[in-house]
Amino acid sequence: MTKDYSPFTPGKPVDKELFVGRKEEVEFLKRKAEQSTEMGMQTIFLAGERGIGKSSLASFAKDVIEKESKLLGIYTSLGGINTIDKMVAKIIDRFVKDNYDKSIFEGFKGSFNKYIRQVGLFGINVEFKPPEKDIASIADNFGFTLQELTDKIKNEKRGILLILDDINGLASSRKFANWIKSFVDETAVSRTKLPLCLLFVGLEERRQSLIDLQPSLVRVFDLLEISNWTDEETEAFYREAFGKVNVSIRKDALDIMVQFTGGLPVFAHEIGDAVFRIDDDDKINIGDAKRGIMLAAVIIGRKYVKPGVLNSIQSKHYLSILRKVGAGPFEFKRKDLLSNLNKNEREVLDKFLNKMKKLGVIRAVPESGRGIYCFQNRLYHAYLFMEAGNIRKR
Numbered sequence: 600m601t602k603d604y605s606p607f608t609p610g611k612p613v614d615k616e617l618f619v620g621r622k623e624e625v626e627f628l629k630r631k632a633e634q635s636t637e638m639g640m641q642t643i644f645l646a647g648e649r650g651i652g653k654s655s656l657a658s659f660a661k662d663v664i665e666k667e668s669k670l671l672g673i674y675t676s677l678g679g680i681n682t683i684d685k686m687v688a689k690i691i692d693r694f695v696k697d698n699y700d701k702s703i704f705e706g707f708k709g710s711f712n713k714y715i716r717q718v719g720l721f722g723i724n725v726e727f728k729p730p731e732k733d734i735a736s737i738a739d740n741f742g743f744t745l746q747e748l749t750d751k752i753k754n755e756k757r758g759i760l761l762i763l764d765d766i767n768g769l770a771s772s773r774k775f776a777n778w779i780k781s782f783v784d785e786t787a788v789s790r791t792k793l794p795l796c797l798l799f800v801g802l803e804e805r806r807q808s809l810i811d812l813q814p815s816l817v818r819v820f821d822l823l824e825i826s827n828w829t830d831e832e833t834e835a836f837y838r839e840a841f842g843k844v845n846v847s848i849r850k851d852a853l854d855i856m857v858q859f860t861g862g863l864p865v866f867a868h869e870i871g872d873a874v875f876r877i878d879d880d881d882k883i884n885i886g887d888a889k890r891g892i893m894l895a896a897v898i899i900g901r902k903y904v905k906p907g908v909l910n911s912i913q914s915k916h917y918l919s920i921l922r923k924v925g926a927g928p929f930e931f932k933r934k935d936l937l938s939n940l941n942k943n944e945r946e947v948l949d950k951f952l953n954k955m956k957k958l959g960v961i962r963a964v965p966e967s968g969r970g971i972y973c974f975q976n977r978l979y980h981a982y983l984f985m986e987a988g989n990i991r992k993r
């Protein structure tokens with residue numbers, strides 16, 4: 600039976616009704632947004648590993664803050680953007696697209712109308728597209744633009760929540776790091792308080808990179824880090840999602856899915872989706888769960904492990920060690936692995952372990968003892984376990 604409707608959305612920020620956990624984080628962001636309306640600009644960096652749910656949290660919090668705190672939310676994803684000019688243009692474009700037909704846009708038309716183009720077959724969509732030569736001055740005056748914007752909308756909105764997601768392309772730029780610093784400083788000394796809650800979203804290493812480039816930023820950013828879901832949250836997510844499409848799930852099936860998810864929302868959607876598609880009677884049993892997990896492991900492995908790990912290893916000794924590690928248990932002792940290796944492999948074992956740690960495939964487990972490692976998560980292990988045969992053939 601093919602099913603046309605899956606409640607799971609691998610790879611996309613989650614639907615509001617299926618958003619699970621993150622209560623404290625949402626409260627924190629709401630508090631910051633409130634503070635920005637009273638005390639002026641607040642700057643936050645939301646950090647967390649890939650797929651942990653940063654974008655989903657940012658967009659969920661935006662909805663809550665817009666509704667409950669009456670701020671205007673602007674959410675921009677800056678993936679692929681590498682200059683400040685382009686960033687500013689993209690932010691204004693987002694604002695224009697979301698608000699062009701709303702009353703708060705009225706007072707704003709004057710300044711930007713000449714740059715707005717109607718696009719699409721019926722001209723329903725709009726685009727903010729200033730000529731190259733004007734972009735730089737728009738970017739230079741970004742602080743004033745925001746001040747003007749908050750003034751013009753102040754009867755309806757108490758301030759602005761500006762979310763800059765996926766700042767990867769900018770995070771290694773010294774110009775960007777300095778721009779943030781001077782933007783924050785100028786705003787702080789300006790006569791009027793700018794009711795702006797500025798939320799940067801990215802991997803922790805991006806925050807580090809910005810701080811390396813401009814050390815004062817360490818004090819500028821209020822850090823909000825999100826971590827893995829607890830098992831209870833993962834369980835609640837699966838129950839909620841399957842419940843939505845009237846699919847029942849047995850406790851033993853749920854337990855193993857929770858175990859393999861390891862608290863990572865991105866995996867929960869992949870596993871949930873695979874299990875949902877494999878099941879053919881709207882009742883998830885342990886067999887469905889196991890087959891779904893294997894399928895999800897292949898999907899995840901091809902996305903994350905194959906390109907970054909398997910394809911990047913040239914050494915044939917590394918590959919043969921990886922094959923042995925993959926075929927072994929989830930948690931392993933260096934000593935046991937060593938006794939299973941030939942002379943050539945033994946010589947490079949420590950380099951191999953370091954490389955795998957760096958690539959995020961395995962990690963040390965000091966709480967279990969010295970020389971003990973485990974896979975970063977159970978899906979990587981399942982994938983490499985299945986791939987062990989293929990690694991051998993290369």
Ligand SMILES: Nc1ncnc2c1ncn2[C@@H]1O[C@H](COP(=O)(O)OP(=O)(O)OP(=O)(O)O)[C@@H](O)[C@H]1O
Nearest residue numbers: 610612613618619649650651652653654655864865
């Ligand atoms: N709180 C949540 N409730 C339910 N699903 C979630 C939640 N957070 C994230 N997800 C799901 O997990 C997956 C990854 O989430 P998201 O894209 O928000 O992560 P991210 O940290 O922004 O990832 P990246 O580092 O790749 O940008 C998506 O499929 C999303 O739908």
Ligand SMILES: [Mg+2]
Nearest residue numbers: 653654655764
């Ligand atoms: Mg994201």
